[in-house]
Amino acid sequence: MRREWSARIAVVLILAGLPLAVLGYQYGLLPLLSSERIVTVAASIPETGGFSPASIQVRAGEAVTLRFTSVDVTHGIAIGPGLGVDLGQVDPGKTREISLTFEQGGIYTFYCTVWCSPNHWRMRGILEVTDVDGTIPPFPPDPVIELLVAEGINIDAASTPVLLQSSASLLSLTNGATVAAELNLPADLHNAVWRRTHTPQQVMLLLTMLYPAVSQRDLADAVAYLWRPSEEPSERTAQLYEQNCAACHGQFGQGDGFAAALTTVQPSVFTDLVYMFTRRGDVLYAKIRRGGMGTDMPNFGTLFTPEETWALVDFLWSLSLQ
């Protein structure tokens, strides 16, 4: 009888103790022994829940390891703004992890960088870092967008091309360089910050008044030359475009991305000069950061820094003015 009881106890110990030991080690002992916090985030397409958990709270100064895994299709993981964290693609069953220690409080977003479903752009999660005093600093407002609002500019207004009516894809930048050098252009036009608040079309109208003798074609070339960014876009900017914009706007800005058919409004065509000549740089900037109203353009203000956004605006100009 006694031997039978000890056998029963042994069976119960094995049946209950084994899972307890394994799970207890994984979720109890390991986090206790580890000096840093480990958060496992399971990624799935937004239709089945997106990131889980979608919100993570950490304290400033606390070392945290974020471990991302995918449960359905390939996702890509990046954390922004300003952290420069891009973990690349996570195939189902694989993990990618990063250890972070924040100096200060702030709000960050981890997001998917690979098209994973029609709702891919909704796949975002929040990383809240509480400051040492227990508060979370609010996300700073964008001065550029506030200036636009103060100026009364409607970011979503449709473009009204005045001068360029047909696609002027024959613009010659080399001709523009010689024309711009020959004309004694106002100093403002050489100022990149001034150019951001004006459309190429406005400048063409201005130049038409200043130099009535010069042909429209030459003036358009000169304006294109002025707006063309002097530096080649960086690899990081090209990567940001490819990960976040190309799905709808197309790899080369022709508005022919594979997801273009899914949007309610046809994605903007950056190679269309008639359209781009009516755009202000800061309006493009605001559109990227705030998103479009009524179109399916998502907001990227919580993902990119202002510098990254300006680099993307330059990237759009270099796509159109080639």
Add this chain to the structure above:
Amino acid sequence: MKPIHFAGLAATLIVLLIFLPAPNDFKSGSRTVEVNMTQFEFEPGRIEVNQGDEVVFLLTSSDVVHGFYLDGYDVQQRIEPGIPHEIRFVADQSGKFRYRCSVTCGPLHPFMVGELVVEANMPFWRAAGLLFTLPVLFLWYLHQQERGHLHGKEETSFTPKARV
């Protein structure tokens, strides 16, 4: 039909079948196929090329990350949505080869397969024609032997005596 005429006709047919180039294999060309991948199929799901062709696959994905793995040709390529990829190889082995998705793309991922058929340079109709013509010629030959013997024109060694 005189036996000599038939034999000549059949022999000509065999020579034609063996040596005349078939319309689709006298020159190996280049085949470009656009293959689009979606959950959970390849479009097209069946591709036919001829042996010796240079095959160019333009691979695209229109939803999630897929992979293109071609059995037998050691082709393996990860395809991200929006970034077309081109692979080229010479289809030097004939047969039917499966291509399948090599990156887990969802619940039905294991069933995402297609097939590449590399036609051998001996076309089916040629092989079938040879297989059919040779026995018929042989049977006809036997028949002629038999008739020749019955009419007493020729002697053959294997004709049974009992039938006379």
